[in-house]
Amino acid sequence: VAALNACFGGFRLLFGDLPWRRLSGGTLTARSLSVACGVLFSLPLLLVFGALLVAADAIFKSIVAKILDFDFASLVSHAVLIIFFAWIAAGYLRGMTLGTECDISSRVRQQWVSLGIVEVGIPLGLLNVLFLSFVVIQFRYFFGGATSVILTPGLTYSEYARRGFFELVTVSALVLPLLLLAHWVLVKNNLRAERIFRWLAGFQLVLLAVIMVSAFQRMRIYQEEYGLTQQRLYPTAFMAWLAVVFVWFVLTALRGQRERFAFGAMVAGFVLIGALHIANPDALIVRVNVARMAEGKQFDALYASSLSADAVPELLAAVPRIPEPDRCIVAGRLLDSWAQPEVDDWRSWNYSRSRAQDLVRASATMLRPIACPVSSKSD
Numbered sequence: 001v002a003a004l005n006a007c008f009g010g011f012r013l014l015f016g017d018l019p020w021r022r023l024s025g026g027t028l029t030a031r032s033l034s035v036a037c038g039v040l041f042s043l044p045l046l047l048v049f050g051a052l053l054v055a056a057d058a059i060f061k062s063i064v065a066k067i068l069d070f071d072f073a074s075l076v077s078h079a080v081l082i083i084f085f086a087w088i089a090a091g092y093l094r095g096m097t098l099g100t101e102c103d104i105s106s107r108v109r110q111q112w113v114s115l116g117i118v119e120v121g122i123p124l125g126l127l128n129v130l131f132l133s134f135v136v137i138q139f140r141y142f143f144g145g146a147t148s149v150i151l152t153p154g155l156t157y158s159e160y161a162r163r164g165f166f167e168l169v170t171v172s173a174l175v176l177p178l179l180l181l182a183h184w185v186l187v188k189n190n191l192r193a194e195r196i197f198r199w200l201a202g203f204q205l206v207l208l209a210v211i212m213v214s215a216f217q218r219m220r221i222y223q224e225e226y227g228l229t230q231q232r233l234y235p236t237a238f239m240a241w242l243a244v245v246f247v248w249f250v251l252t253a254l255r256g257q258r259e260r261f262a263f264g265a266m267v268a269g270f271v272l273i274g275a276l277h278i279a280n281p282d283a284l285i286v287r288v289n290v291a292r293m294a295e296g297k298q299f300d301a302l303y304a305s306s307l308s309a310d311a312v313p314e315l316l317a318a319v320p321r322i323p324e325p326d327r328c329i330v331a332g333r334l335l336d337s338w339a340q341p342e343v344d345d346w347r348s349w350n351y352s353r354s355r356a357q358d359l360v361r362a363s364a365t366m367l368r369p370i371a372c373p374v375s376s377k378s379d
Contacts, residue, residue: 037115038122045123045178046130049171053134056167060137115185117193124182124200131207165222168215169235172242175208176249180261183253198254205246212243227300228288230307233281241272282307286314290321301326305333312338312356316363319370331371334360339367 054061179201186197219236245265252261286304293299299322304315315330322330338360360367 034116034118035122037119041119042123042126045127049127049130049174052167052171052174053130056164056171057134057137060134063137114187116187117190117196120182120186120193121196121200124197124204127178128200128204128207131204131211135207135210165215165218166235168211168218169239172208172212172215172239175204176242176245179204179249180253180258183258194256201254202250205250208246209243212239215239223288224292225297227292227297228285229303230281230285233285237272237276241268244268280310282311283314286311286318290314290318293322299323299326301329302333305330305337309338309350309352309356312359316359319367325372327370328372331367332373335364335367335371339364 050064054064183197183201187193216236216239219232223232245268248264248268249261252258252264285307289299289304301322304311312334315334319327319330338356
């Protein structure tokens with residue numbers, strides 16, 4: 001019994017024994033508790049978003065490192081030990097003084113999740129400060145493109161774009177459920193709270209729009225230098241969908257029509273999927289990279305020839321324009337992947353694969369003289 005009290009007595013003490021409603025009867029105490037809850041809710045958000053933004057930008061990381069130049073490991077270890085032993089002691093003492101039964105706890109029931117504007121506003125406000133600091137600190141090359149990358153010592157195109165883009169995509173994706181959750185738990189029938197939330201959420205979306213534009217800029221620079229791939233196309237399309245969804249969030253949730261948000265976001269998702277199907281991503285990747293090759297940029301023959309059957313027509317059309325030794329690689333891999341007859345069950349038949357096989361077989365006389373031998377598919 002003592003062990004159970006030590007481990008789980010703290011929960012009953014916090015959520016059952018202590019009369020929080022009576023304690024919060026005073027205005028000062030109620031506000032103090034609200035502020036404490038707001039700060040407590042802010043900590044994990046600041047840690048998650050801060051870590052993503054630090055990973056997204058080297059300059060921001062260096063400045064944050066200077067600000068937080070202390071023994072973080074020791075601080076965390078001491079805090080964990082203090083909380084652990086305090087929890088064990090509180091649970092044990094609670095079992096000794098109150099026993100295993102408590103009439104008060106049996107009468108306390110949480111009816112519904114509802115938070116005031118202080119508890120919701122503090123996390124949103126602190127996140128706004130974090131986003132604003134990120135925008136301001138790196139503003140000297142936020143929209144500077146290639147010139148800013150060149151002028152920044154030790155910063156390459158690859159690090160500037162690839163290091164930051166996916167972290168910024170994650171930040172953008174996490175903001176949406178955060179704002180939806182904050183609006184859902186916000187106390188209802190309070191015009192002042194709703195107005196403050198709209199201002200905080202609106203300002204956060206403005207800052208997020210700047211961050212998203214920066215992410216698009218990073219990926220544009222990266223694609224111009226290194227070409228287009230699936231790993232660069234799909235996250236960019238996802239960011240475009242997020243941009244539309246955030247605009248829809250402003251037009252619905254921030255105007256008191258949150259019930260319309262989900263349907264519009266779903267429609268935007270279906271439109272994006274349809275647009276990707278029409279654009280034919282693998283064929284688009286080959287077209288873009290072949291056009292870059294005409295501008296003197298490098299063409300990744302191994303990657304292009306590893307794409308799906310949708311890329312085969314574009315590759316065949318581009319073979320005469322691809323210089324050696326890339327032409328040899330493309331021809332060899334096209335023959336190796338698509339010239340051999342395959343016996344497929346009718347249920348797994350695919351028009352793109354069937355068309356690719358027909359086109360490669362029809363072009364076999366042109367491909368064989370220039371094809372390199374392919375040792376294995378993993379090369």
